[in-house]
Amino acid sequence: MDLWNILEYAAWLLSAGFAAMLVYDMVKVDSTYDNELLTSSREGELEAAQERHEI
Secondary structure, eight states, X not given: XXXXXXXXXXXXXXXXXXXXXXXXXXXXXXXXXXXXXXXXXXXXXXXXXXXTTOO
């Protein structure tokens, strides 16, 4: 096995690790926060307040 094959397997391992971290974070966020909060648009409210110069 040459260096490129080892690097390829390492890249696949890192990719699988990142995918597992994303799934773990998704489950953690989904179980911690309510779906209503996650789909709210607070950013729009903050932008509207800044446009009126009310912070």
